[in-house]
Amino acid sequence: MTAGLVLAAAALLVQATHGQNFMSQAREDMFSATSKLEDLLSLEAEIVRMVERYLEAANHRVDIIKRYVSEYHRLSTEGGTGGGSGSGGMVVAHPVDAYLLLKRLTVEWASVEDAMTLHANATQELVQRVALFRERSTFPVMEDLHGAAVALVRLQDTYNLNMTTLPAGTFTGTGPTSSEFHSSKPLSARDCLFLGKHALNKGYYDKAIEWFEAALERASDEEDASASRDEIEPFLKSAIKVHDDVLETRGPRGLDWQTKWVPVDEELASKHKYREVSNQRFQPKLYQQQSEEEEREHFSRLCRGQRLRPVEVETSLVCRLVAHTHGRLHNHGYFTLMPLLLEEMSLDPYIVVFHDFLTAHQTDAIIERAKPKLATSRHRGPDGDFITSMIRTSKNAWLRESDEADDLLVNLTKKIEMTTRLHALRLSAGEDYQVANYGIGGLYVTHTDHLMMNPDPSVYTAWERFMGDRFATFMVYLSDVEAGGATVFPRAGVTIWPKRGSAAFWWNLYSSGVGDENTRHGGCPVLHGSKWICNKWVHYNDQFLQHPCGRNTWDKLVVP
Ligand SMILES: *[C@@H]1O[C@H](CO)[C@@H](O)[C@H](O)[C@H]1NC(C)=O
Ligand SMILES: *[C@@H]1O[C@H](CO)[C@@H](O)[C@H](O)[C@H]1NC(C)=O
């Protein structure tokens, strides 16, 4: 037992040392797209229907078997009084009884046997049918469950969810509104144990301890405990040991682990180096290179809606109406009657949001078109190839204006052109629309949208070199997200809350075509609900008339 524990702890330490960045390990899973989860609900309903039909027939058969048994008991008690049970054996004296006995053991038993065979056959058949059904549809596997557990731990971490209430299935949302959300059922002690193990495996040592503690608490509350204290306690103990060891030897934070700021063990905690900890405060580090750890810290804080920028910066931002009536190039008057509602999110880098850019009708139409095409998300790997994402937990689809039967997307692209004064409709200027669906826990780790950072141009195709890099991003929010799911810029200190129909716009490149690293951004995990966005990336080279490259490398763009 003790040896086993030590081994387990050692195995955990090994995993901790060799683990990868746990933010980037967010897998591509079932739960990552809500539309897939909805599919699962209907799959489950189909299985329940099969089982219900099975149960109905099974009940009928069990009745036949029961009847046989109760008939025997009824007769043997009655017969017992009349017969000579006192003499030690039952006597069949009556010729009718003899006949009935033989009938029971021949004809009646045969029908019982039939019922049992039928039942066995039906059971086997059901198992086979469900297995076949599972093969034919996308069914979750254990890995998906592990993924969902990790997603829950990640959410708990990113949003500082209250561990008093989370095991009961209740948390308060993060976002413009903070409502309470309740699950249909609380987690059991065993669920908490399961989550604790996952937290431990992923290097969330602080969270692991909290989950094991929650498991203990629930075990004592549960009437018929789903996991015993004896089972949970060793996990808590070894988690505390690993936690304190990691904190002592490697510190409280790293790319693939995190601990509390102070050891759990009181003797260790009394060490001098842990006394100052409470005075340490987070200092934002904006508009400059951040280490991966720092970036993650900024990311999480912005996801929670913390304001990291100085007050002067926050208060200098305004909302305004834009009608584009004075534009030399685009004096089209399109926005004269219905000006754009522009909100500045940041002036440098220049990031704005256009409110009510699309109507609910339009956003729904885009979602409906993308749904059948949702595939596993792919993104550019380090060597420029597209790889199936382990980083992006979303599903996405590509829609091209000219592939659509009507002009919904053409109209949208034209409106984007008029809004941004960029070419976006030509193939050489704008990419197809990328529609992405992020489910619970779905996130996109911090990245830049511009891709062509390799100094060797030969790694890019002729077409890529012709289009140039992604100049600007126009991101439309197609759904409201009840909690979480903001778009955040860790270096620029910006949080944009998703709102159906509004659109974010920013320049990825300076006017010289050089990438602006301060536009690094990511999608916060969705805490409650489902997030749909659609991106239009506009490329650099085709915009040379409106945007001749600046004289200086770092010249910035501000329009619209
Ligand atoms: C039960 O299944 C076996 C083999 O699958 C088959 O031979 C048998 O006829 C079935 N029995 C009934 C009563 O359906
Ligand atoms: C967590 O929730 C409980 C119960 O609602 C509350 O008493 C407690 O103060 C909360 N803890 C934190 C850290 O907000």
Ligand SMILES: *[C@@H]1O[C@H](CO)[C@@H](O)[C@H](O)[C@H]1NC(C)=O
């Ligand atoms: C696209 O715009 C044209 C011209 O304004 C309009 O007639 C048409 O109805 C629009 N199409 C859609 C699908 O909204």
